[in-house]
Amino acid sequence: MPLEVAAHAGFCMGVKRAVEAAEKVAQSGKPACTLGELIHNPQVVEELASQGVPPVRSPEEAAGRMVLIRSHGVPPETLEALRTLGCEVADLTCPFVEKLHRIVAEGSSDGTPVILVGERDHPEVRGTAGWAHSQVYTVTSPEEAEALPVMDHAIAAAQTTFPPDRWEAVIAMLEKKVRRLEKHCTICSATETRQREAKELAERADAMIVVGGRNSANTQKLYAACKARCPRTILVERAADIPS
Ligand code: F3S
Secondary structure (H helix, E strand, O other), X not given: OOOOOOOOOOOOHHHHHHHHHHHHHHHHOOOEEEEOOOOOOHXXXXXXXXXXXXXXXXXXXXXXXXXXXXXXXXOHHHHHHHHHOOOEEEEOOOHHHHHHHHHHHHHOOOOOOEEEEOOOOOHHHHHHXXXXXXXXXXXXXXXXXXXXXXXXEEEEEEOOOOOHHXXXXXXXXXXXXXXXXXXXXXXXXXXXXXXXXXXXXXXXXXXXXXXXXXXXXXXXXXXXXHHHHOOOEEEEOOHHHOOX
16 A cells, blocks of 8 residues: 655654754753653653653753753743753744744733633643733633623734634634734644645545654644544554554
8 A cells, every 4th residue: 555644744843943952952961951841752752861851840850951942932930940040041942932922022011911812721822921911811712702801902812733713713702802902823834734734635545644742732633633534543653653
């Protein structure tokens, strides 16, 4: 049976940049760690740990080492805490996430409330909320947007991996709640491209293999989209898991 690999399979720009930088740090032999798992891919995380760059859960655990910030980004207090603990910081926040931080920080500097459209507990959303200088609301659906108070002016921005159709639905509701709504669609096209390609492949394939971390929301979304179109879809974390 011929095997077709999706044209955009593999890491997106932000993740590729972080992994390459981490590999360079590992080769340098500097005492280093990543704040949280660098990416949702157990093979890469194990490989880096075996080369002396393990993940740590808190700034305190990282004390004295070089700390790599993953592409999701962190709030400014975390960067400050790391520097206070004497850590050298390699900030590998994805440039698209940095842009989101800038929009939130600058837009809220005069007290304008921020509405983040995304998953409340996602590290990128939690990190972004930390850059705001005003009240932050997080909503993930039109129903949650409807429950917000009526506002005169607010800024809305999206988690970079938020589905575009849900963003549109949430914005349609926000326009009824906020008189002057500044919309910043900060969704990154990498996720959408991979979703579109995977769906197109799943519609004509006899079987699909989705390779990715089980704890990655993006992998789970790809798996669900493929399974709905191709019942013989499996999810594996590494090549060795592919049944023969
Ligand atoms: Fe990747 Fe950055 Fe987009 S981490 S999904 S390129 S926002």
